[in-house]
Amino acid sequence: MRKTGAAAVAVLIVAGAGCAHKRVEMPAPAALESVPAESWPTLTDDFDPESLQTACGPSIDYLERVPADLIFEFGPVERSAAELAAGVRRICEIIADSAAGEERTKALQEEFLLLRSVGRDGRGEVLFTGYFEPLLDARSEESGLFVNPIYGVPGDLVTAELADFGIEDGPTRVVGRVDERRFVPYPERDAIDFGGGLPADTEVIGWVDDPVDVFFLHVQGSGTLIFPDGGRLRAGFAVTNGRPYRSIGRLLIDDGLVSREEMSMQAIRAYLEANPEELRRVLSSNPSYVFFRPLPADGGPLGCYGEPVTGGRSIATDRGLFPAPVMAWIRAVVPNLDGGEEPISRFVLNQDTGGSIRGPGRVDLFFGQGDEAGDVAGRTKHTGELFFLLPKR
Numbered sequence: 001m002r003k004t005g006a007a008a009v010a011v012l013i014v015a016g017a018g019c020a021h022k023r024v025e026m027p028a029p030a031a032l033e034s035v036p037a038e039s040w041p042t043l044t045d046d047f048d049p050e051s052l053q054t055a056c057g058p059s060i061d062y063l064e065r066v067p068a069d070l071i072f073e074f075g076p077v078e079r080s081a082a083e084l085a086a087g088v089r090r091i092c093e094i095i096a097d098s099a100a101g102e103e104r105t106k107a108l109q110e111e112f113l114l115l116r117s118v119g120r121d122g123r124g125e126v127l128f129t130g131y132f133e134p135l136l137d138a139r140s141e142e143s144g145l146f147v148n149p150i151y152g153v154p155g156d157l158v159t160a161e162l163a164d165f166g167i168e169d170g171p172t173r174v175v176g177r178v179d180e181r182r183f184v185p186y187p188e189r190d191a192i193d194f195g196g197g198l199p200a201d202t203e204v205i206g207w208v209d210d211p212v213d214v215f216f217l218h219v220q221g222s223g224t225l226i227f228p229d230g231g232r233l234r235a236g237f238a239v240t241n242g243r244p245y246r247s248i249g250r251l252l253i254d255d256g257l258v259s260r261e262e263m264s265m266q267a268i269r270a271y272l273e274a275n276p277e278e279l280r281r282v283l284s285s286n287p288s289y290v291f292f293r294p295l296p297a298d299g300g301p302l303g304c305y306g307e308p309v310t311g312g313r314s315i316a317t318d319r320g321l322f323p324a325p326v327m328a329w330i331r332a333v334v335p336n337l338d339g340g341e342e343p344i345s346r347f348v349l350n351q352d353t354g355g356s357i358r359g360p361g362r363v364d365l366f367f368g369q370g371d372e373a374g375d376v377a378g379r380t381k382h383t384g385e386l387f388f389l390l391p392k393r
Helices: 049-065 081-097 102-111 189-194 211-220 248-254 265-274 276-284 371-378
Strands: 032-034 071-074 077-080 112-117 126-133 135-137 148-151 158-161 173-179 182-185 204-208 222-226 232-240 290-295 314-316 327-335 341-352 362-369 381-391
Touching: 049 081, 049 341, 077 081, 077 381, 081 102, 081 327, 081 341, 081 381, 102 112, 126 211, 126 222, 126 327, 126 371, 135 204, 148 211, 148 290, 189 276, 204 222, 204 232, 204 290, 211 222, 211 265, 211 276, 248 265, 248 276, 265 276, 265 371, 327 362, 341 362, 362 371
Parallel strands: 126 362, 135 222, 314 341
Antiparallel strands: 032 112, 071 077, 112 381, 126 381, 148 204, 158 173, 173 182, 222 232, 232 290, 314 362, 327 341, 327 381
């Protein structure tokens, strides 16, 4: 979903079709380091067990859908899709059948390797942020205050896979459109929202009353639209305009308009409400734009593997470094609904990615759906640790 569900989805280039094993080339082995048995933390879990079983299913479905011999690299460890699927299933069994704490950790040690992210500092410190799926009042036609469109994919948007042209280095795809027989970059956010940059017949999935809601829908990657008759429709991530993602929070910090300590989604909203003349400048500073596809509103929002994500159990990471939806374990401090903070330690599934989630030192935790999830997600900016569990051979 993001990021957008979320956001821009990494594309895997499958090479070596004539070999016994197909391989997904994922460089940067320094992103993970092996944890020796004597240094394992006690793998506790502070969330409800049922949600973990729910979250495991989509990962297994994806890993059983791709070729069984497709090889994924997690730092120094290579495993096939079949091995990873069996590993996720086995971890769920161990967690369900063993007592918590030391007994569970010992049982996992017998069958699994533990890999720790080196983090953003090389010593394991990972920055945790949060995301959620918003619920937005919407209209099917432009009316009254509901004048801000949520766009489907424009008819003139073209995506080119560079591997099809024999280009193996650099980006895997480019997005643009054809202008007088030339392939040119797709318009930036400012041209789309304020300059009539889209074809007139571009589909509009729904209309909402707040342009800031539309912007944050782009950041989150999906949302559920609620219409006056009670009908619901999910706006699911489809594609971006191919432009780089730039943080408007960083812009406000650099301009001295919001302090680093106070920065949050709520702080951005408050600034734009108090300074409406800044709306275009601030939002347009992020040239990236997300287009959506209409989906049924039942079930969870979809992560970057095309499978549902689960509140409290799904994380978004850099798919270029951590390329499959396997079991992970996190330890961090996050905000709570009371305005304070609380420690968490739990098993999660690596099921999403995001345009701003880059490098081994970034994790985005999916908090669920609605205003309460959005309140906590918007205030999450805390450090912690990230570990992955991969089956032994």
